[in-house]
Amino acid sequence: MPETSSAHHELEHERHYVAGLYQRLDELREEKREQLAQVRRSHSAGSHQNRSERDAFATMYEDRLAQLNAVDDRLVFGRLDLDDGEERYIGRIGLSTADLQRLMVDWRAPEAGTFYQATAFERQGVRRRRHLILKGRNVQAIEDDVLDYSMLEEEEALQGEGALLAALNSKRTGQMSDIVGTIQAEQDRIIRAPLAGTLVVQGGPGTGKTAVALHRAAYLLYTHRERLKSAGVLLVGPSNAFIRYIERVLPSLGETGVVMSSLGQLMPGIAAVPEEDANVAEIKGRISMADVVARAVANRQRLPLEPRKLNVEGTILLLTPKMVQRARDRARATGKPHNEARVTFVKILLRELTEQLTEQLEESSGAGNSTDRAYLAEDVRSSRDVRVALNLCWMPMTPQKLLSELFSKPGHLEGAAPDLSAEEIALLRRSPDAPWTEADVPLLDEAAELLGELDASAGRDHALREEQRKRDLANAERAIENTEGFLEDSGAHGILSAEDLADHNTVGETRLTAADRAAVDRTWAFGHIVVDEAQELSAMQWRLLMRRCPLKSFTVVGDIAQTSSAAGATSWQQALTPFVGDRWTLEELTVNYRTPAQIAEAAVRMANAAGLVVSAPKAVREGRWAPFIDRVPDGGLVDRLMETLPEDLEALEGGLLAIIAEEHHLEAVRREVGAVYGKRLGTGAGGLEQDIVVTSPREAKGLEFDGVVILEPEELLTAAAGKVGDLYVAMTRPTQRLRLIAARPVPAGIIDEED
Ligand SMILES: Nc1ncnc2c1ncn2[C@@H]1O[C@H](COP(=O)(O)OP(=O)(O)OP(=O)(O)O)[C@@H](O)[C@H]1O
Numbered sequence: 001m002p003e004t005s006s007a008h009h010e011l012e013h014e015r016h017y018v019a020g021l022y023q024r025l026d027e028l029r030e031e032k033r034e035q036l037a038q039v040r041r042s043h044s045a046g047s048h049q050n051r052s053e054r055d056a057f058a059t060m061y062e063d064r065l066a067q068l069n070a071v072d073d074r075l076v077f078g079r080l081d082l083d084d085g086e087e088r089y090i091g092r093i094g095l096s097t098a099d100l101q102r103l104m105v106d107w108r109a110p111e112a113g114t115f116y117q118a119t120a121f122e123r124q125g126v127r128r129r130r131h132l133i134l135k136g137r138n139v140q141a142i143e144d145d146v147l148d149y150s151m152l153e154e155e156e157a158l159q160g161e162g163a164l165l166a167a168l169n170s171k172r173t174g175q176m177s178d179i180v181g182t183i184q185a186e187q188d189r190i191i192r193a194p195l196a197g198t199l200v201v202q203g204g205p206g207t208g209k210t211a212v213a214l215h216r217a218a219y220l221l222y223t224h225r226e227r228l229k230s231a232g233v234l235l236v237g238p239s240n241a242f243i244r245y246i247e248r249v250l251p252s253l254g255e256t257g258v259v260m261s262s263l264g265q266l267m268p269g270i271a272a273v274p275e276e277d278a279n280v281a282e283i284k285g286r287i288s289m290a291d292v293v294a295r296a297v298a299n300r301q302r303l304p305l306e307p308r309k310l311n312v313e314g315t316i317l318l319l320t321p322k323m324v325q326r327a328r329d330r331a332r333a334t335g336k337p338h339n340e341a342r343v344t345f346v347k348i349l350l351r352e353l354t355e356q357l358t359e360q361l362e363e364s365s366g367a368g369n370s371t372d373r374a375y376l377a378e379d380v381r382s383s384r385d386v387r388v389a390l391n392l393c394w395m396p397m398t399p400q401k402l403l404s405e406l407f408s409k410p411g412h413l414e415g416a417a418p419d420l421s422a423e424e425i426a427l428l429r430r431s432p433d434a435p436w437t438e439a440d441v442p443l444l445d446e447a448a449e450l451l452g453e454l455d456a457s458a459g460r461d462h463a464l465r466e467e468q469r470k471r472d473l474a475n476a477e478r479a480i481e482n483t484e485g486f487l488e489d490s491g492a493h494g495i496l497s498a499e500d501l502a503d504h505n506t507v508g509e510t511r512l513t514a515a516d517r518a519a520v521d522r523t524w525a526f527g528h529i530v531v532d533e534a535q536e537l538s539a540m541q542w543r544l545l546m547r548r549c550p551l552k553s554f555t556v557v558g559d560i561a562q563t564s565s566a567a568g569a570t571s572w573q574q575a576l577t578p579f580v581g582d583r584w585t586l587e588e589l590t591v592n593y594r595t596p597a598q599i600a601e602a603a604v605r606m607a608n609a610a611g612l613v614v615s616a617p618k619a620v621r622e623g624r625w626a627p628f629i630d631r632v633p634d635g636g637l638v639d640r641l642m643e644t645l646p647e648d649l650e651a652l653e654g655g656l657l658a659i660i661a662e663e664h665h666l667e668a669v670r671r672e673v674g675a676v677y678g679k680r681l682g683t684g685a686g687g688l689e690q691d692i693v694v695t696s697p698r699e700a701k702g703l704e705f706d707g708v709v710i711l712e713p714e715e716l717l718t719a720a721a722g723k724v725g726d727l728y729v730a731m732t733r734p735t736q737r738l739r740l741i742a743a744r745p746v747p748a749g750i751i752d753e754e755d
Pocket residue numbers: 164167168177178179182183184187203204205206207208209210211212559562593594701702703704732
């Protein structure tokens with residue numbers, strides 16, 4: 001780089017370099033497009049084996065092309081000037097020239113770490129860190145941190161708004177964006193923490209926990225690609241709205257292999273609704289519910305009270321409690337789940353009943369007349385009486401049927417849950433056709449675990465599929481050896497693994513990644529799980545997640561103070577110790593990047609006044625506005641909202657405004673706001689074309705908006721069974737402006753008495 005003291009020249013230099021990076025990106029895209037076309041042209045020729053190998057290459061080129069297309073926006077965002085004179089550019093992916101000269105380093109590579117970690121006190125060989133602020137493909141500004149002060153004498157400091165503040169002040173779109181250019185040192189330490197074990201990231205509102213969790217998922221996939229690509233990473237968030245809010249971040253970081261799921265979707269095939277009754281959620285979340293489900297399953301393996309007569313083609317056989325007990329003991333001793341152990345149970349009793357039948361027939365027709373046992377066995381098996389009797393003793397079950405009957409049939413819950421009080425049992429009653437809720441999901445999962453596959457052959461199928469996969473892998477390895485020439489021609493030499501090829505072969509025409517397969521397989525073991533808003537999880541939800549990752553490799557992010565679920569945690573220790581003992585580490589984030597100081601302070605004062613101890617992160621910026629507080633007469637909430645909306649919308653200059661209120665207000669608010677603002681109104685995180693959102697505090701969890709209006713704050717304080725979580729969450733959503741409209745008293749602490 002030519003030494004120059006002029007900011008203008010520096011900018012020109014960077015523009016030139018960045019143009020070169022985009023040119024290389026375009027070249028690579030073109031190259032991949034051509035390779036893809038070439039593979040596709042040769043697609044139809046050759047044997048089935050050849051075709052599927054070529055499909056695998058096509059898939060690989062498509063993936064790479066998709067990745068190259070996804071990183072266009074802000075491709076590069078940093079440069080390090082190092083002591084040895086190297087200038088190292090940091091961007092979304094690594095780029096090299098055709099002759100392998102490095103042009104840009106992937107932000108996740110070890111050599112990029114110092115971009116986020118170096119400080120003036122600990123320079124780590126960095127003289128200067130430069131942020132490149134791009135709009136489209138053009139460098140708009142550069143922002144320097146000079147770490148080696150001797151450089152300051154060489155040239156004047158550059159002007160320009162800090163890259164971080166620029167990012168923080170930008171308008172919200174209803175979708176989260178990545179922070180890859182401005183990750184702060186305390187965040188970076190967490191993102192790059194080792195894969196093994198359970199890492200808990202505690203931080204107050206707006207400290208970047210969600211951002212850190214997502215960037216960590218991308219980092220882990222990059223750094224441990226081999227292991228995590230086949231096992232997959234699961235990211236769990238509180239609600240579908242939250243998942244929509246974050247879903248673009250990982251693709252923008254070039255990663256698509258993460259399964260994202262809300263708490264209600266963790267059981268494939270079930271789309272659960274939120275549990276509205278906090279008491280029900282609390283009971284169903286207790287760890288003791290695992291025993292209740294186990295007892296409910298055991299209770300479906302019943303002993304008849306007295307011998308039962310069974311008619312088999314006119315002969316009466318006797319099924320005695322003792323016979324059933326012996327068969328049940330032996331079936332249980334197999335250690336298999338209910339439906340699979342049933343096979344043993346049925347086999348034993350059919351054999352005994354066939355023996356009874358043989359004896360009786362032999363007795364009546366005279367000894368020595370050995371009847372054909374095969375026919376007799378068939379007679380027993382197809383007898384309706386036998387089928388009914390065996391089913392009554394050991395009914396095959398789906399998790400849905402077990403739980404539906406447990407919660408709706410009189411006596412079932414009483415028999416399975418001796419420790420629940422009569423009131424608690426009454427609370428859990430539900431109609432058999434009520435929708436499943438988030439609190440039911442871990443119970444269904446528990447039941448599925450104890451019941452096993454309904455179709456006894458499914459277990460065998462699984463084993464067969466495993467066998468087949470082993471054979472596929474061996475074939476793929478041989479195929480790769482045999483096709484070295486083709487691989488080299490197509491530029492894919494060494495890139496395609498036998499696993500890729502086998503994966504492709506297994507699924508035939510439709511291509512499924514590990515993530516696709518994991519998303520539909522309840523028993524999939526993920527390589528790593530990231531849990532956001534983890535304070536909300538009940539013990540039963542933790543139990544489910546622990547099963548999904550036997551290695552217990554977790555990133556758990558949340559804020560204990562924001563807990564609003566009655567089943568949620570009051571401390572990380574309480575939540576995690578039952579599952580991982582003391583094998584977890586805690587990291588804290590301490591800076592609030594979202595909420596302006598005046599608003600954050602009001603939220604903290606409110607929480608403290610209500611008796612909640614919150615970690616109060618330091619707000620990174622002052623806002624333009626202190627919270628607005630409007631007191632209105634009874635019944636005047638919505639009128640005042642409609643009066644103040646124009647002013648708030650104008651102040652936000654096209655930014656996103658959320659109206660947060662308890663559920664019972666939402667319909668009226670949507671109606672009134674919808675009548676005036678039409679399509680500008682959305683729900684949850686909102687859509688890109690919308691700038692007003694009406695939502696419950698629960699749905700707002702984890703989201704953020706430029707402006708927030710809270711209707712009747714006191715209700716949010718009291719609604720969550722004495723937890724201040726909901727109001728605290730709602731007050732800490734805005735990036736610019738907060739208004740509270742109250743007919744009841746404004747909760748203590750919000751108004752700063754010192755003012
Ligand atoms: N290093 C950073 N650079 C730019 N923006 C950042 C940075 N860290 C956080 N932010 C922004 O701050 C806001 C809050 O981040 P995030 O939603 O991850 O916080 P959180 O801790 O999950 O909050 P909450 O617990 O309140 O839901 C987001 O807009 C995020 O993009």
